């Protein structure tokens with residue numbers, strides 16, 4: 001088993017009230033099913049089978065490593081799981097020949113809490129290898145056995161915290177749980193001669209998706225008892241829990257985005273969904289902690305007006321570590337609100353980090369730098385001189401698909417705002 005990078009090991013929040021509490025909306029969705037407050041939350045780990053060859057994709061590269069906006073598909077799935085602070089370990093099963101590539105992805109995108117194990121020749125065998133890595137009886141394992149284990153395909157990048165919390169909460173109670181979706185096509189059963197034998201009533205059946213979650217002992221013991229036939233040809237972990245553990249999994253309705261990337265068309269669909277999500281994430285960078293900061297007002301307006309927009313605000317900004325963290329979150333839209341300074345150097349620092357980051361050059365990064373200046377206190381031409389640098393710099397960085405725009409808002413105390421638009425973004 002490969003060494004795991006040192007990383008903090010967050011746990012599911014005790015009594016769901018700790019500072020690592022999942023977001024409010026997530027809690028509301030799962031609180032009805034969560035355990036009575038005050039009981040210890042289960043330790044949760046995840047196993048990601050990523051050892052397939054992606055034959056149905058029809059390209060040489062296994063689909064989990066196919067790029068979407070110049071970033072491997074599996075990295076989006078890892079990012080989605082890493083956003084969930086209460087998943088303490090993520091075990092990824094990859095083939096030996098892809099081990100180095102996987103380690104490179106972990107390093108390049110600064111993935112945390114990841115351990116790598118060798119994949120098996122089938123998906124079930126890959127999952128079993130991942131579970132073995134978590135089982136306590138593994139020599140020199142740095143991993144600890146979780147109470148609940150999530151199993152999620154590495155090629156299902158659009159998994160959200162709420163469905164993860166739902167399956168984990170249900171698995172704690174039922175022993176096993178899995179996400180399901182309505183069937184799109186009707187399932188039929190052909191006869192030996194290739195004709196229709198019968199069809200299933202679509203409304204009474206569901207598609208089994210991922211994520212799934214299990215009490216660790218339930219699924220580990222099921223795999224240990226599993227027949228070679230099931231390990232070779234099986235496709236359903238819930239069935240193993242039923243057949244070998246006599247556990248009837250709780251079925252949890254999942255969102256439409258839980259689908260598995262299987263064919264090339266799925267990769268195009270994944271790219272458009274990722275672009276749509278990128279466009280809804282804005283990072284506000286402010287230069288003061290003042291609660292009356294206009295940036296806070298802007299944050300409230302954005303969150304109210306654009307209810308799908310995710311706003312990340314950073315205070316105080318403009319220190320290396322903060323900017324590094326901001327950029328590592330793969331945000332493509334920045335609004336820098338400067339009340340205290342018109343120092344253009346801070347923008348240059350941000351743009352330099354963006355240029356050195358892993359953000360795709362195929363998708364534009366937009367940086368809007370807003371300066372509020374009381375020109376009574378500072379000669380207008382001095383400020384303008386500083387800020388006119390933006391125009392030249394904007395032309396320079398545009399080559400790398402970074403669209404930089406400056407907005408100068410000067411507000412003499414007794415009068416209202418006058419706005420000077422500085423060149424940068426191409427005029428809409």
Ligand SMILES: Nc1ccn([C@@H]2O[C@H](COP(=O)(O)OP(=O)(O)OP(=O)(O)O)[C@@H](O)[C@H]2O)c(=O)n1
Pocket residue numbers: 048049050051052053054055056057062063064093119120121122123124126127153154155260261262
């Ligand atoms: N021996 C295998 C086969 C599959 N998987 C993983 O199981 C998940 C779902 O499997 P599937 O969609 O079938 O992937 P592939 O087997 O790669 O696809 P194909 O059947 O088209 O070859 C994928 O993340 C895949 O990498 C795995 O870990 N080990």
Ligand SMILES: O=P(O)(O)OC[C@@H](O)[C@@H](O)[C@@H](O)CO
Pocket residue numbers: 123153207208209210235236237260
């Ligand atoms: O058969 P595949 O390897 O393509 O997919 C494996 C699983 O994702 C699939 O069986 C789900 O329905 C959940 O079990």
